[in-house]
Amino acid sequence: xxxxxxxxxxxxxxxxxxxxxxxxxxxxxxxxxxxxxxxxxxxxxxxxxxxxxxxxxxxxxxxxxxxxxxxxxxxxxxxxxxxxxxxxxxxxxxxxxxxxxxxxxxxxxxxxxxxxxxxxxxxxxxxx
Numbered sequence: 248x249x250x251x252x253x254x255x256x257x258x259x260x261x262x263x264x265x266x267x268x269x270x271x272x273x274x275x276x277x278x279x280x281x282x283x284x285x286x287x288x289x290x291x292x293x294x295x296x297x298x299x300x301x302x303x304x305x306x307x308x309x310x311x312x313x314x315x316x317x318x319x320x321x322x323x324x325x326x327x328x329x330x331x332x333x334x335x336x337x338x339x340x341x342x343x344x345x346x347x348x349x350x351x352x353x354x355x356x357x358x359x360x361x362x363x364x365x366x367x368x369x370x371x372x373x374x375x
Contacts, residue, residue, distance in 0.1 A: 253280035272305060313338070 254276035262269035275281050281304070288302035306314060320340045324333040332343040349367070 253277075253284055
């Protein structure tokens with residue numbers, strides 16, 4: 248569920264009326280609401296009712312063409328280097344890294360102990 252229900256400003260059905268399944272353009276009140284919905288849209292796949300529904304940003308014709316090129320590059324990278332995780336970020340295909348660099352730890356903290364690092368990350372949730 249979304250933290251706060253987005254305010255829907257407008258809803259319109261796209262495509263020709265004879266088409267069986269037509270997309271719907273939904274206009275929300277803020278860009279933040281759009282980012283929030285897009286960020287959580289993958290969760291629809293877990294729902295029996297909405298598992299076949301997808302949500303994507305509203306793009307112009309040129310943006311859709313550029314996105315098709317990016318998706319083709321993404322598929323190529325994934326095929327050529329299957330051991331790596333690739334994604335699209337800011338109009339380019341990048342390796343999705345799962346490593347972080349933590350600096351400034353005192354020598355008394357055992358950096359090889361996972362519990363020490365977990366404790367460090369737990370403070371991130373507590374920070375104001």
